[in-house]
Amino acid sequence: MNTEHGILFSDAYQKSLKEQFYHADEDPEHGARLFFENSGGSLRLKKAVEVKCAVEQFPDCPERVRGRGLELQSYVKNGTKEILEVVFGAKSGALLTELSASQAMYQAVGAVMENVKWGTNAVTSSLEHPSAHDAVEYYCNKTGREFRVVPANKTTGGIDPDEVMKYVDKDTCLLSIMAASNISGNIMDIKEITRRAREINPDIYVVSDAVQHAPHAVIDVEDWGVDIANFAPYKFFGIRGCGYAYVSDRVAVMPHHKLIHKEADVWSLGTPTPANFAAMMAVIDYVCSIGSHFCDAADRRALYVEGMNRIHLQERALLYRMLEGTKEVPGLRHIKNVEVYVDMEDLTYKDLIIAMGIRGIEYSECVQKYLEHGVTVFERLRSSMYSKRIVEALGIEGAIRVSPLHCNSADDIDRFLKITAKIAESVS
Structure with a gap:
């Protein structure tokens, strides 16, 4: 299960998973959006609520x-x-x-x-x-x-x-x-x-x-x-x-x-x-259902482990796409003015969380620009009691934390990259 660049779910299966979450693609009051702030509180599974x-x-x-x-x-x-x-x-x-x-x-x-x-x-x-x-x-x-x-x-x-x-x-x-x-x-x-x-x-x-x-x-x-x-x-x-x-x-x-x-x-x-x-x-039932989609184990722990491993592979594939992009859409590593902090080639040691910034745009301002383009992300700053020690330990002034979820699609990642490129282009 240590596939270097992950394995994407099929489009149909990914869509079926996203449908099991509330407000995955839009906020009922604020409209369509990409919710890439799952590290602060993930999308809610409908059955759990x-x-x-x-x-x-x-x-x-x-x-x-x-x-x-x-x-x-x-x-x-x-x-x-x-x-x-x-x-x-x-x-x-x-x-x-x-x-x-x-x-x-x-x-x-x-x-x-x-x-x-x-x-x-x-x-x-x-x-x-x-x-x-x-x-x-x-x-x-x-x-x-x-x-x-x-x-x-x-x-x-x-x-x-x-x-x-x-x-x-x-x-x-x-x-x-x-x-x-x-x-x-x-x-x-x-x-x-x-x-x-x-x-x-x-x-x-x-x-x-x-x-x-x-x-x-x-x-x-x-x-x-x-x-x-x-x-x-x-x-x-x-x-x-x-x-x-x-x-x-x-x-x-x-x-x-x-x-x-x-x-x-x-x-x-x-x-x-x-x-x-x-x-x-x-x-737990939800994760086990993903496990049962890929194996026929009867043991709950075995199904759960398979489900989480499949989630991890899906997220690694999304992470790789976000960093490297495609022939049509450049990834974060290749967009002018974009910085990916504490980046590393071996993605087997990474969860689907990216710390990044755009040169010339202060982090809070950049998060607001993302919001205006329908993307929810979050800034981690030295001024925050939750972040000060950590960003200083990493040797950075701050970061925009980007955290999608396994139910996001490759198209969601591409949309984020296009928006990022547009924001980065605005830097004089």
């Missing part, structure tokens, strides 16, 4: 053992199992649920940092989302540990395993490295980073923020060997208002916020929200 609405209609308590309550309870029970086993690829461990993936990250990191009594430092990277970076820094300050930050590779836009090992030692209690960058799109080698970190310290706890990576490729906590990973449904074709994290067996039983008389590995606090689990199961 619809089942959320349907389940929310019932007032019954999902902790009752009869009638409608029992049915609602099944969404929580089955959803928990599917998120752990199918999405995270976990064979054990527990599921942590919160209102957001950021809250889930803080809870999990806090449990480790406050309960582990050994270790004098914790390590993260300069590319982390603030929720991961700041969680480690916060608990280092709270527990009196040294806070260490691994610098980015300014050429690739990633975090190199060799560089990480310069910061990890036998006294490192926790290491947190994101699965993929939310600005450069670079995919980190979490498995190799974890393996080498455990050669230095077999007891180290490893965390990976997978929020950005989850909509693009497979998460496999068993293969990666991590103790904590999280994702956000609203960036993964689903809904806002919930975040999920996997915690390994050894983290699951650590003291944490829970009702005293519940089992040691229970991380839910209060009455659960069945509709959120139902919506996430609709997303």
